[in-house]
Amino acid sequence: MLTEVITVLTDRQLLIFQVIVDDFIQTAQPVGSRTLSKKEKISFSSATIRNEMADLEELGFIEKTHTSSGRIPSEKGYRYYVDHLLSPQKLNQHDIHKVQSIFAERIYELEKIVQKSAKILSELTNYTSIVLGPAVRDNKLKRIQIVPLNKETAIAIIITDTGHVENRMFHLPENIDAGDLEKVVNILNDRLAGAPLESLNNKLYKEVAVLLRHHINNYDLMLNSIADTIKIPAYDKLFFGGKTNMLSQPEFHDIEKVKNLMNMIEQEKGIYDLLSKNKSGINIKIGRENNNSAMENCSLITASYSIGTEQLGTIAILGPTRMEYSRVISLLNYISADLSAVLSKLYQNR
Amino acid sequence: MLTEVITVLTDRQLLIFQVIVDDFIQTAQPVGSRTLSKKEKISFSSATIRNEMADLEELGFIEKTHTSSGRIPSEKGYRYYVDHLLSPQKLNQHDIHKVQSIFAERIYELEKIVQKSAKILSELTNYTSIVLGPAVRDNKLKRIQIVPLNKETAIAIIITDTGHVENRMFHLPENIDAGDLEKVVNILNDRLAGAPLESLNNKLYKEVAVLLRHHINNYDLMLNSIADTIKIPAYDKLFFGGKTNMLSQPEFHDIEKVKNLMNMIEQEKGIYDLLSKNKSGINIKIGRENNNSAMENCSLITASYSIGTEQLGTIAILGPTRMEYSRVISLLNYISADLSAVLSKLYQNR
DNA sequence: TGTTAGCACTCTTTGTCCCCGAGTGCTAAT
DNA sequence: ATTAGCACTCGGGGACAAAGAGTGCTAACA
Numbered sequence: 001m002l003t004e005v006i007t008v009l010t011d012r013q014l015l016i017f018q019v020i021v022d023d024f025i026q027t028a029q030p031v032g033s034r035t036l037s038k039k040e041k042i043s044f045s046s047a048t049i050r051n052e053m054a055d056l057e058e059l060g061f062i063e064k065t066h067t068s069s070g071r072i073p074s075e076k077g078y079r080y081y082v083d084h085l086l087s088p089q090k091l092n093q094h095d096i097h098k099v100q101s102i103f104a105e106r107i108y109e110l111e112k113i114v115q116k117s118a119k120i121l122s123e124l125t126n127y128t129s130i131v132l133g134p135a136v137r138d139n140k141l142k143r144i145q146i147v148p149l150n151k152e153t154a155i156a157i158i159i160t161d162t163g164h165v166e167n168r169m170f171h172l173p174e175n176i177d178a179g180d181l182e183k184v185v186n187i188l189n190d191r192l193a194g195a196p197l198e199s200l201n202n203k204l205y206k207e208v209a210v211l212l213r214h215h216i217n218n219y220d221l222m223l224n225s226i227a228d229t230i231k232i233p234a235y236d237k238l239f240f241g242g243k244t245n246m247l248s249q250p251e252f253h254d255i256e257k258v259k260n261l262m263n264m265i266e267q268e269k270g271i272y273d274l275l276s277k278n279k280s281g282i283n284i285k286i287g288r289e290n291n292n293s294a295m296e297n298c299s300l301i302t303a304s305y306s307i308g309t310e311q312l313g314t315i316a317i318l319g320p321t322r323m324e325y326s327r328v329i330s331l332l333n334y335i336s337a338d339l340s341a342v343l344s345k346l347y348q349n350r
Numbered sequence: 351m352l353t354e355v356i357t358v359l360t361d362r363q364l365l366i367f368q369v370i371v372d373d374f375i376q377t378a379q380p381v382g383s384r385t386l387s388k389k390e391k392i393s394f395s396s397a398t399i400r401n402e403m404a405d406l407e408e409l410g411f412i413e414k415t416h417t418s419s420g421r422i423p424s425e426k427g428y429r430y431y432v433d434h435l436l437s438p439q440k441l442n443q444h445d446i447h448k449v450q451s452i453f454a455e456r457i458y459e460l461e462k463i464v465q466k467s468a469k470i471l472s473e474l475t476n477y478t479s480i481v482l483g484p485a486v487r488d489n490k491l492k493r494i495q496i497v498p499l500n501k502e503t504a505i506a507i508i509i510t511d512t513g514h515v516e517n518r519m520f521h522l523p524e525n526i527d528a529g530d531l532e533k534v535v536n537i538l539n540d541r542l543a544g545a546p547l548e549s550l551n552n553k554l555y556k557e558v559a560v561l562l563r564h565h566i567n568n569y570d571l572m573l574n575s576i577a578d579t580i581k582i583p584a585y586d587k588l589f590f591g592g593k594t595n596m597l598s599q600p601e602f603h604d605i606e607k608v609k610n611l612m613n614m615i616e617q618e619k620g621i622y623d624l625l626s627k628n629k630s631g632i633n634i635k636i637g638r639e640n641n642n643s644a645m646e647n648c649s650l651i652t653a654s655y656s657i658g659t660e661q662l663g664t665i666a667i668l669g670p671t672r673m674e675y676s677r678v679i680s681l682l683n684y685i686s687a688d689l690s691a692v693l694s695k696l697y698q699n700r
Numbered sequence: 701t702g703t704t705a706g707c708a709c710t711c712t713t714t715g716t717c718c719c720c721g722a723g724t725g726c727t728a729a730t
Numbered sequence: 731a732t733t734a735g736c737a738c739t740c741g742g743g744g745a746c747a748a749a750g751a752g753t754g755c756t757a758a759c760a
Contacts, residue, residue, distance in 0.1 A: 167515040244612045262594045418710045
C-alpha cells in the first residue's frame, strides 16, 4: 500500500496536500487555491494548484464542502497525513514545564497522579483528555479485612499490592461472633494473599470453602457474600479532563453533535470500548475509524503507560478530526513515558 | 408581603397569571391574549385579557420578549407562582413504580442507593439531578487499619460507623517493623474508635501523641502521616444524573449558555456552593436567586434527606426556570422521604 | 362601570431577490 | 508544463415585502 501511494503522488502534490492540512487544522476554513499560492512554501500559480487539487480530490485525499468552495482534508487524507507526513514536533519549554508539574509533589497515590495527568493534558491541548486507570485485574491480593459494623452487616476490604482498595458491605450470617470472623479472615489471608485478583473467586470456592466448613456454621452464605465482595470491578476507572473543551471547537456549534458526543462521554461504556482495544504505543483513530456514530467528526489518539513491559493503562486525547496531531502525539509520548517512569519507580518493589 | 400581594391581585388576574405560567412551562412559547381566551378555564375576551396582562406586567409578574410579543413569566412571577399558586400534584402510578425500583434490590451501600436515586430522578424529570452524598463529617470512627505494602509505604484505612471507607497511602518511617505497626494501630483504635471524624485530628495530637512516644521511635513523622490520612474530605461527594439533559431544553440552544452551565457542573465547586447552603425541607431558587451567572436561566430545587432529625445530605433538580415545579417538588418530596426511611432503617443501630 | 369589538400599529419570521466575494474548471496562450 | 483569463457556481448578507401574531387604545355596549 505504501509503495502504491508513493508512486501516485508527486512531490508537488504532497507539498500542496500538506499545506492544505496544516492550514485547515489551524483555521478550520476550507482552503482555496489563491490562499495556497500566497504561502511562502509555494511558488507556483493558483491555476496550477487548482489542477493539482482536482487530482488530489480524485484520489480521495481532499473534499469540497460545496461546488465552488475551497478544499478540506477527507478522512482518508488525514489518515495519509498521519501515516506519512507527520514530522515529530519538539515540545516547547512551557509544555515541558507543565508536564513536569504533574510529578512535582511527592504523591503516593496512583489515582491522584493519573487524575492530574488528565487535567494537565486537557489544559495543554484544549481537547478532552481521557485516562484509563491502571488495570486492577492482575493486581495481587495483599490483604483482606472484615470489619463488622453491627450485628447484621460488615464491611469487607480488599487491599492489593499496588495499594488499590476496594470495599463492599455485606450481610452477616446470624449468630456469628467476633472470634469466628477473625478465624475467617485469617483463613482468607493465609490462602489468598499473593494471588492475582482474577483467580480469587476460583480459589475461594475450591480451596477456602473446605476450610471454612470446619470452622464455622453457615459458611455457605458467608462465602457467597465474600465472593460477591471480591468480584473484580467490570471496568477500570476512567478519568477525564476538559470534558467541555469540545464545546469551543467550531465543528461543535451544532447542539445535536454536542449532545451525541456528551452522552457517549457520560455513559463511559462507549469510551471504555474505544480505549480498551488499543495496542501499546501510540494509536490514532480518525472519524469513522472509531466505529461509533458519536465520533463522526472526532479523532482519538491513545498511548499506553506501563511498568516495564506490563501495560498498565491508557492515556488518550479526544479532539476534532481537525486536530493538531503532531503536537498531541508528542505530548502523549512525553507524558506516557514520564508516567511509566514514575510508576515504575513507585512500584518497583511491590 | 403576603398580604400586600393578596390585596393587589384580583382573582381574575391570578387565574390569568396561573394559566400563562402553566402554558409557558409546557410550550416554552410566549403566551398571547388570543391563546389564553381559547383556554377552557377562561371565559372572557382577548381584549379583557390584554388589559389584565398590562396590569400584570406593570406589577412585574410577566414580561414581553419584544413590543408586540406574548408574555412570559418574570423571575418575580415564578417566585410568586411557586409561593402561592402551586397545587401539590399527585404522582402517577408509573412514577411511583420507578421510584420504588430504587429500593427494590437489597442494597447495603449507601453510595449505590444515592447514585441510583440520582439516575432515576433525572430519567423521570428530563432535567439534571444532583445528589449531595451523606456527610461524613459527623460520622464516628469505627476502625483504623494500617496495611504495609512494602518497606517504604503503607496504606491507612479508616472505616466509619456508617460503613464509609477512606484510604490513603503514606510513607513509613525507616526501621519500623510489623510489631511496632501493630502497636500503633492498637493505640489508635483504643483511643479514637467511636470519636466523631471531626475530632480525630485534635485527639490525635493531644491524646495519642504521648502514648506513641512511649512505644516507637520516629513517632512524629508517623503521626503526621496518620493525621494527613485522617483528614476529612473537604467536600462531600456529589452524584449526578442526566448531565446532558439540559441540552434538550430549547432555552439551551445557545452554545455559550451550555458551555457556562456545563463548566460549572464539571467543576463541582460551584454546585457544592449552591447545594450546601440550604435549609432542610424543600428549597427553591429561581434564576438569579442562585447568585451564579451560569444559573441565569435555571432554577434549582433541593430537598434534604435525613435519619431522624439528623440531616444527611441533599437531593436536587437543576432545570430551566421554565420548570415543572409542581411535579419536581412532588417527586423530590417523595424520594427524599423514601430515602430517609430506607436509610434510617439501615442505620438505626449503627 | 366593567367588558368587548375593532382597528391601527409594532415586531418577528419567512421568503425572495440580488449582489458580492471566493473559489472552481476549462481553454487558450506562453 | 505552466499560467493567465474567463465563465460559472455557490454561500452569505442586505434589502425588501408580506404574513402572522400580538399589543394598546378607543369607542360602543350591557
